[in-house]
Amino acid sequence: MRRISWDRIISVLLILPSILAVAVFVYGFIAWSGWVSLSNWDGLRPDLSWAGFVNYAKLFATPRFQIDLRNTIVFTVLFLGACIVLGLGVAILLDQGIRGENFFRSLFLFPMAISFIVTGVTWRWILAPGDPATGRLTGINVLLNAVGLPLSQWYTDPTVIHIQPTGAVGQFLHRIGLGVLTTPNFGLPVAMISIVIAATWQMSGYVMAMYLAGLRGIPEELREAARVDGASEWEVYRHIVFPLLRPVTLSVVIVLGHISLKIFDLVAAMSKKGPGFATDVPAYFMFETTFQGDHYSQGASIAIFLLVTVSLLVVPYLVYSTRREAEL
Amino acid sequence: MKAAWRNWLVRYGGRGGIYLALLVASAFYLLPVYVLVVTSLKPYAEANLAGMWRLPSAPSLESFLRAFEQLRPHFRNSFYLTIPATLLSSLLGSVNGYVLSKWRFRGSEVLFPIMLFGMFIPYQSILIPLVQVLQRVNAVADALHIPAALRWLVPGYGSITGLAFVHIVYGIPITTLIFRNYYATVPNELVEAAKIDGANIFKVYRWVLFPLSMPAFAVVMIWQFTSIWNEFLFAVILTQNPAIRPVTVALYNLAGSYIVEWNVQMAGALLAAMPTLLVYIFLGRFFMRGLLAGALKG
Numbered sequence: 001m002r003r004i005s006w007d008r009i010i011s012v013l014l015i016l017p018s019i020l021a022v023a024v025f026v027y028g029f030i031a032w033s034g035w036v037s038l039s040n041w042d043g044l045r046p047d048l049s050w051a052g053f054v055n056y057a058k059l060f061a062t063p064r065f066q067i068d069l070r071n072t073i074v075f076t077v078l079f080l081g082a083c084i085v086l087g088l089g090v091a092i093l094l095d096q097g098i099r100g101e102n103f104f105r106s107l108f109l110f111p112m113a114i115s116f117i118v119t120g121v122t123w124r125w126i127l128a129p130g131d132p133a134t135g136r137l138t139g140i141n142v143l144l145n146a147v148g149l150p151l152s153q154w155y156t157d158p159t160v161i162h163i164q165p166t167g168a169v170g171q172f173l174h175r176i177g178l179g180v181l182t183t184p185n186f187g188l189p190v191a192m193i194s195i196v197i198a199a200t201w202q203m204s205g206y207v208m209a210m211y212l213a214g215l216r217g218i219p220e221e222l223r224e225a226a227r228v229d230g231a232s233e234w235e236v237y238r239h240i241v242f243p244l245l246r247p248v249t250l251s252v253v254i255v256l257g258h259i260s261l262k263i264f265d266l267v268a269a270m271s272k273k274g275p276g277f278a279t280d281v282p283a284y285f286m287f288e289t290t291f292q293g294d295h296y297s298q299g300a301s302i303a304i305f306l307l308v309t310v311s312l313l314v315v316p317y318l319v320y321s322t323r324r325e326a327e328l
Numbered sequence: 329m330k331a332a333w334r335n336w337l338v339r340y341g342g343r344g345g346i347y348l349a350l351l352v353a354s355a356f357y358l359l360p361v362y363v364l365v366v367t368s369l370k371p372y373a374e375a376n377l378a379g380m381w382r383l384p385s386a387p388s389l390e391s392f393l394r395a396f397e398q399l400r401p402h403f404r405n406s407f408y409l410t411i412p413a414t415l416l417s418s419l420l421g422s423v424n425g426y427v428l429s430k431w432r433f434r435g436s437e438v439l440f441p442i443m444l445f446g447m448f449i450p451y452q453s454i455l456i457p458l459v460q461v462l463q464r465v466n467a468v469a470d471a472l473h474i475p476a477a478l479r480w481l482v483p484g485y486g487s488i489t490g491l492a493f494v495h496i497v498y499g500i501p502i503t504t505l506i507f508r509n510y511y512a513t514v515p516n517e518l519v520e521a522a523k524i525d526g527a528n529i530f531k532v533y534r535w536v537l538f539p540l541s542m543p544a545f546a547v548v549m550i551w552q553f554t555s556i557w558n559e560f561l562f563a564v565i566l567t568q569n570p571a572i573r574p575v576t577v578a579l580y581n582l583a584g585s586y587i588v589e590w591n592v593q594m595a596g597a598l599l600a601a602m603p604t605l606l607v608y609i610f611l612g613r614f615f616m617r618g619l620l621a622g623a624l625k626g
Contacts (some may be wrong), residue, residue, distance in 0.1 A: 005330075006426040007529040011431035016425050018500050019439065025497045026446040029454035029461075036456055046460070060579060090353055093346050104350050106612055107357055112606035112619060115558030117576045118597045121583045122360045125367065125380075125590050144379060201360065206619055262450035265560040269580055286452045291565060302458055314448040322441045 023153050030307065037300035044294050055301040061293045068279040068285050070185050075199075075281065079192055083256055084249065087207025091235075094208070095215045105212070109205035109274040111302035116202065120269025121200035127154040154261040155194035158275035162187025191271065191278035204257070207252050215241070244253070258310050284305050332490035339620060340623050368392060368595035375591035394589075395582075395596035401571065402578035403599075404489055406557060409574055413492040413499070414552040420496065421548055422505020426533055427506065429511035432517050440508070447501035451561055459565065462490050491566050491574070495556045505623045510544035511537060542613070550611055554604045575600045 016094065040051045059065050090108060094101050129152065130138035141151045153159075164170050165182040173181050180186065218241060226236045264283035273280035274290075282302050290299025358614045367375050369387040398447060428436055466484035474482060483493035522532045560576045567573045573581075583593050608615050 080623040303452040
């Protein structure tokens with residue numbers, strides 16, 4: 001029998017407080033929130049009596065939450081798309097051995113050091129639409145007006161672009177029983193674009209940094225060999241560089257995706273729920289429901305929903321990373 | 329002649345296009361900086377008119393003074409919160425990383441990703457119990473009649489100590505991750521050699537790992553300083569008392585006040601961003617490493 005040394009015991013004692021803290025404050029609290037979401041707690045006094053899945057049923061039947069689901073999907077798709085296009089584009093440009101690379105890289109990355117609140121407050125002012133009716137324009141609309149471009153109501157725009165039920169496509173969808181796709185719940189809230197712009201401003205530099213690190217990891221000989229074989233510069237990227245960047249894209253999707261699903265600060269600072277909930281998101285709905293409305297069990301159900309969506313994205317990634325590390 | 333011109337275009341025109349594209353991108357990233365600086369140097373009347381893109385007719389620091397006057401106590405709160413929380417969570421992360429890389433035990437490989445999950449969760453999913461528990465901490469402190477002079481040490485609801493405690497706890501995954509990956513690059517032979525020389529677990533840390541840890545401490549401390557300074561959700565939920573609100577919450581409230589003074593708001597935003605921006609400007613190298621570590625390169 002191997003004797004267990006003092007050092008071994010001490011090593012476990014050293015990490016035990018952190019293990020216990022995570023066990024209680026992460027897993028214990030999640031379980032507790034899960035219980036609250038299944039209870040009747042509505043109001044300031046805790047009431048943990050069993051209610052079953054009533055809160056979830058109510059949640060999915062709430063129009064505001066249905067709008068939130070649409071907004072989260074729209075925001076996630078636009079935000080990830082914009083960050084990947086801008087981040088990858090700028091990274092490729094910076095990878096061309098240009099002068100002042102350090103300067104540009106630092107410039108594109110600095111918004112990451114700033115809080116979402118500062119970003120939100122600043123972009124709220126930049127995108128403040130003013131009042132086109134009286135001609136008292138503010139923000140970016142002043143510039144658009146000066147060069148004759150159409151103005152936008154930005155985050156105050158209640159418009160939702162969606163398939164018109166009376167149009168040819170809409171009538172066709174109705175005929176095949178998919179009329180639901182012609183409702184605003186399957187549309188694009190214009191106001192959300194403002195949030196996407198601010199979030200992209202803040203996070204795209206991070207995507208750039210990750211892609212740049214990925215590009216630097218690709219040996220120059222590989223590209224050179226392809227060029228010798230007569231590949232054009234586009235073909236080198238298409239067949240060599242982009243496939244090798246796939247793991248980076250996976251990381252980007254996981255990191256930005258989980259940020260986007262739980263986005264709260266930026267929306268709170270910029271537009272809150274917006275006109276007709278046009279910029280509302282589940283995290284903000286949870287905040288209002290729980291801490292301003294005191295509907296604790298309802299709020300907990302939104303929180304658990306958020307956790308489940310984030311977990312669907314993150315858990316497979318964690319399992320995959322751990323397995324890969326174990327193999328090395 | 330024509331061929332020479334084409335060669336010139338291929339060689340330098342492409343370059344020019346790259347610089348042009350980078351300059352356009354720079355304009356996008358600098359736009360808010362321009363607006364922040366220009367607006368905060370203007371008086372109220374000028375800031376609120378359509379001339380928001382024009383330079384101030386008479387630059388003045390008045391908006392900064394007004395913003396600072398309102399934010400000053402909150403700056404103090406933010407420093408009281410951020411500095412101790414950063415130091416303690418870095419130390420904790422260092423110890424955890426040391427054990428998980430050099431004193432692995434059965435199950436520690438499984439334990440690590442289970443811990444890491446904690447850095448991805450939406451904190452909404454733990455907020456309700458968190459508020460309840462921190463309120464209970466206050467109730468227990470009341471029952472124990474903790475003397476007023478020591479009361480600031482109690483990490484209860486509505487106190488900076490409580491908020492710092494929360495940041496330390498939820499900082500465990502990221503700080504542990506960065507230190508563990510860093511210590512994994514330190515050769516085990518160094519540790520084994522020290523053990524053969526009779527060093528115990530503390531001495532190995534003190535004389536072998538800790539002296540090598542400065543780059544990791546720099547990365548973790550900058551990461552934690554930036555995240556805690558910029559954090560909003562915990563701060564807004566756990567500080568109902570206006571006197572103890574950190575600067576992000578104060579700025580949020582300043583922006584939400586009834587009279588929207590854009591010049592004061594912009595000056596306040598610039599001031600609130602200043603500490604983390606300075607860290608970024610002077611220690612950007614370490615900041616970048618922290619960011620990439622956050623992406624979990626397995």
